[in-house]
Amino acid sequence: MPFGSPAPVIYILEPYGGSARTQNPNLPHIFFDDSGITRGDGVFETLLVTDGHVANLERHAERFVRSAKKLDLPTPDVEQWKAASRQAAEDWTAACRGERIDGRLGWSYTRGRAKTGIPTAWLTIQEATVMDRATRVRGLRVLSASRGYTMATGADAAPWRTEAAKTLDYAENMAALRWARANNADDVILTDPGTGRVLEAATASIIAVRRGGKLRTPKPVGGVLQGTGQLAIFEEAEKHGWNCRAKDFNVDYLQRSESVWLVSSVRRAVRVAQLNGKKLPAPANATELAEMFDRALEK
The missing domain is CATH 3.20.10.10 (D-amino Acid Aminotransferase, subunit A, domain 2)
Structure with missing residues (x-):
């Protein structure tokens, strides 16, 4: 591809159904004491983005909720996650400039910082690897x-x-x-x-x-x-x-x-x-x- 891989698309989500905002992929967004980093205490999903479409979105959303419940995390607002995913997929498609490049969409949801206990939530899209x-x-x-x-x-x-x-x-x-x-x-x-x-x-x-x-x-x-x-x-x-x-x-x-x-x-x-x-x-x-x-x- 002549212009190289598109930059990752990142959205930060308010954990209780609030806003979703874009994040510069060159800037950090996770604190040093986040339980997802220090203890692996959180859940995730990996979805396929192909031709602007987020594949099998409902099945992933259902498992995401089940996983959060199993870890006693606050129930994620899946409608918020789905809407943010669709918007991120549009951003990814635009960044691909007419090329069809499959994206790896990751949802991450952790118990958050030790000092607050407020969950941390974000999603990313980046190019599917050469190995894939x-x-x-x-x-x-x-x-x-x-x-x-x-x-x-x-x-x-x-x-x-x-x-x-x-x-x-x-x-x-x-x-x-x-x-x-x-x-x-x-x-x-x-x-x-x-x-x-x-x-x-x-x-x-x-x-x-x-x-x-x-x-x-x-x-x-x-x-x-x-x-x-x-x-x-x-x-x-x-x-x-x-x-x-x-x-x-x-x-x-x-x-x-x-x-x-x-x-x-x-x-x-x-x-x-x-x-x-x-x-x-x-x-x-x-x-x-x-x-x-x-x-x-x-x-």
Whole structure:
């Protein structure tokens, strides 16, 4: 692109449904004692902005509210967040000067400064990374690894656990990605150490394509965060006759599937080309699947 990447678009939101104002990306806007920085005490969402449109906005907004509730944060005014997101998307589109450049829209909502307890809220749009685009072309090299601990479920689950929320505490996820890259891979599929059950990828949901027109994803229990993209894909696929459901399965199940895809909002759905060193050939319907997944993820 001749003029380089557009500057990030940033909006600061008043946490109780007040105004939203633009912020210069070259100036700071977070205080040193903000709990989102010092403790990872907050929630976030990552959305796709494509061709001026904020994709799957309602699903992200619903999960955002659920996450805030799980952390006992004041309920965010989602209409304010949605309006600010649409305005930011317009600003981003204008900054792209006629080029179609996908944007990564991030919502961040923290418990705020230690001295005030007033939440901090902001959103940003910046260009989707080169890595996001490149992996869609060549497919992903993925390793599986134990998550290292087993989550109690049902009556045995600790009532304060936050695994059902999309929290800012992503240090473990980032460590998993660094380990993958150090071992010549792009991502990690996490498994339960007690059962070998597939959980999720470090920053993505998992969809297995099975014979007979079936799409399968791990059950969202035991710390698995249900993905907005996976839900959107299943809704779209069912309209075209696919049998879609969540179930328990292991890594061998993935290796015997017709194809395996990692799904995230900005990277969209990317086929796993290699799993634990084993090549997973592209199926005959890979292009058809990618197009269907994209339709769902861009709505």
